[in-house]
Structure formats: C-alpha cells, structure tokens
Amino acid sequence: MRVRVEWGLMRLVYDLHAHSTASDGTLTPAELVSHAVASGVNVLAITDHDTTAGFTEALQAARQNPGFVMVPGIELSVTWNRQTVHIVGLGIDPEHHVLQAGLERIMEFRQWRAEEIGRRLENSGIENAYQHAKAFSNGKLISRTHFARHLVAIGKAKDIRDVFRHYLVAGKPGHVAGEWAALEEAVGWIHGAGGQAVIAHPARYRMTRTKLRKLIGDFRECGGEAIEVVSGSHSKDDMYNMARHAADFGLLASAGSDFHSPEQAWISMGRLPELPTGCTPVWSTWE
Numbered sequence: 001m002r003v004r005v006e007w008g009l010m011r012l013v014y015d016l017h018a019h020s021t022a023s024d025g026t027l028t029p030a031e032l033v034s035h036a037v038a039s040g041v042n043v044l045a046i047t048d049h050d051t052t053a054g055f056t057e058a059l060q061a062a063r064q065n066p067g068f069v070m071v072p073g074i075e076l077s078v079t080w081n082r083q084t085v086h087i088v089g090l091g092i093d094p095e096h097h098v099l100q101a102g103l104e105r106i107m108e109f110r111q112w113r114a115e116e117i118g119r120r121l122e123n124s125g126i127e128n129a130y131q132h133a134k135a136f137s138n139g140k141l142i143s144r145t146h147f148a149r150h151l152v153a154i155g156k157a158k159d160i161r162d163v164f165r166h167y168l169v170a171g172k173p174g175h176v177a178g179e180w181a182a183l184e185e186a187v188g189w190i191h192g193a194g195g196q197a198v199i200a201h202p203a204r205y206r207m208t209r210t211k212l213r214k215l216i217g218d219f220r221e222c223g224g225e226a227i228e229v230v231s232g233s234h235s236k237d238d239m240y241n242m243a244r245h246a247a248d249f250g251l252l253a254s255a256g257s258d259f260h261s262p263e264q265a266w267i268s269m270g271r272l273p274e275l276p277t278g279c280t281p282v283w284s285t286w287e
Contacts, residue, residue: 012042012043012283013040013041013042013043013270014041014043014044014255014256014272014281014283015036015041015043015044015045015255015256015257015259015269015270015272016043016044016045016047016071016073016088016090016198016254016255016256016282016283017045017047017073017075017088017200017201017228017231017232017254017256017257017258017259018032018036018044018045018046018047018256018257018258018259018269019032019046019047019048019049019075019258019259019260020032020046020048020054020058021054021138022046022048022051022052022053022054022138022141023048023049023050023051023054023075023141023143024048024049024137024141024143024145024146024260025048025259025260025261026260026261026262026263026264027261027262028054028057029046029054029055029057029058029061030057030058030060030061032044032046032054032058032259033058033061033062033065033068033070034061035259035262035269036068036269036270037065037068039268039269039270039271040269040270041269041270042067042068042069043068043069043071043283044058044062044068044069044070044071045071045072045073045088045090045256046058046070046071046072046073047073047074047075047088047089047090047256048074048075048141049075049077049086049141049143050074050075050076050077050103050106050107050110050141051074051103051107051140051141052072052074052092052094052095052099052100052103053140055070055072055094056094058070059072071090071091072091072092072093072094072195073088073089073090073091073092073195074088074089074092074094074099074103074190075087075088075089075200076088076089076102076106076180076181076186076189076190077106077178077180077181078180078181078182078183078186079178079179079180079181079182080182080183080215080218081211081214081215083205083207084178084180085183085199085200085205085215086199086200086201087183087186087187087190087197087198087199087200087219087224088197088198088199088200088228088254088256089189089190089193089195089196089197089198090195090196090198090226090254090282091194091195091196091286092190092193092194092195093193093194093195094193096189096192096193096194098188098189098192098193099189099190099192099193102181102185102186102189105181106180106181107140107141109178109179109180110141110142110143111142113176113178114130114133114134114142114143114146114147115130116176117129117130117133117144117147117168117174117176118130118131118133118147120173120174120175120176121147121167121173121174123173124173124174126151126154126156129147129150129151129174130142132150132153132154133146133147133149133150134146135150136149136150144164144168144174145160145260147163147167147168147174148160148163148164148167148168151163151167159264160264183218183219183222184222187219187222187223187224188222191223196225196226196252196282196285197219197222197223197224197225197226198224198225198226198227198228198254198282199215199216199219199224199226199227199228200228200231200256200258201228201231201232201233201234201258202215202216202227202228202242202245203231203233203234203235203238203241203242204231204233204234212245213245213248216245216249216251217249220249220250220251224251225251225252225282225285226246226251226252226253226254226282227242227245227246227249227251227252227253227254228242228253228254228255228256229242229243229246229253229254229255229275229276229279230253230254230255230256230272230273230274230275231255231256231257231258232256232257232258232259232267232272233258236273239273239276240276243275243276243278243279246279247278247279252279252280252281252282252284252285253275253276253279253280253281253282254281254282255272255275255281256272257269257271257272
C-alpha cells in the first residue's frame, strides 16, 4: 500500500471512514473534503458503500488544499455467518479490475433490493417509496438510508434510527435480507487492489463477545490487517475493548468517524479521540 504522508512538523488528524453522495452521504465528494479541511482533518479516507465513484472528485478537491492527504478507500458489504458486516479497504486502486467486477455484482443486488424494499413498503401502505428514495440518492446507488430519509421527510418517523427500528430491520415491513460478498472475497478484492482490509465499527454489530471474536479470527485468517478501534459510533468502553481485541489478534488499529452528514454525524469530524496506548496505527505501515 502506498499512501504518501508528509509528516514534517504538522500534527496529522486522521479520519479513515467517511461517506459522500456517491453512496449514502449528503455531501458531494468535493464538499466532504472541504468539510474535513474545515474540521481540522488532514488525512481523509473516502469509503463509500460498495463504490469508488466519488474518489476522482475528492482527489481533485484535495489537491486544492496543500498538505491534505486523500486516501482512496471503500466500505464493502459482507455476509458473514448470515449477518451483514462491513469491511473497509484503505489505500486501494479504485479502478482495479477484480475489485470493480466484485462491485458490479454487489450493485446489481443493491438495485434489486432497493426495488424490493419499495414493493414491500408499498404493500404496507407507503406509496412510491422507491421513487422517492431514488430522488434522495444519486440515482445509481439507492440504500436503506435513502428510504429512511424519505420516511422521515413524510413524517413516518422522527429520525433515521427510528425508521430502521420500525421499517427496515428484520421482521419489519421493508426488511430485505442482504446477500453480499463473502468475507474471504471482500478481503481478497481489497488486497488485489493493493489495499488494507479493516473491520468497520465492530462494536455496532449485535454480537456476543464470543461471536465477535469468531468474526475477528475469521477475518485474520483471511489476511485482514486492521480493526476500527476508534469509531464515531463507539463508546469509550467500546474503544478499549476493541483495542484489546486488536492486540489479541495482532491487528493494526484504525480510526474513522463513519461520517454521513453534518446533521447526522455519530461524532463531528476532527473530534475523534486518540487511539488507546499500545495500539499500532494502521497508518504506521504507510510509505
């Protein structure tokens, strides 16, 4: 992996997990870079869901800000043990043919799923949900978050989390199970594209400690390199627990806000806590 970071005397502020309008964020890639700069972040990874479409625009914007480092990334949707988890890729070649072939397959499923969510919501009395969700999106990648924004806009729920609880999770009217990449496939695509694989926001998954450690172990066996120790959705206790898991499995530690929108941020950009003592940062391996 080759990500050139000029250390010098500058304090580097990392955010290695952020989304733009290329997937389900509300800022364009260029706006995302501007927001990062204004927030004091100077090393940013754009990690849109299952697409690298935003990277070129983000890189062009980054070049207008001397000293700002743009890390090409992605957040891949994975089915593991019948559960959806997310694997971030850092320092990838965004155009790598193997990665793009895998993304094409995922995007075909995403399109079908969006249409099916729309059908199921229509059956529950919410008309034209697919068309309205599409209007909230870029027209190419339509996610559950876009449906959620529509349902909030029409007063069906107070916020996005409320939509997920009442409409989009298992057992609810708009739920459609994911059929994503296998863990080994996702890690392989990232490695094929020259990147490092990172388990995204591990404390968010509804897993027992035993099951989470099984996921981490399987990920490590696939060649995965890192785990998000610091995440916008992690509590202080989560952070220290993930640091222990990283140490136990010999994994590097990453940090990212999982930024989607200024109005719906888990935590503001530039406000992430430092990695706990003893962690080896994922960026320590970068050239």
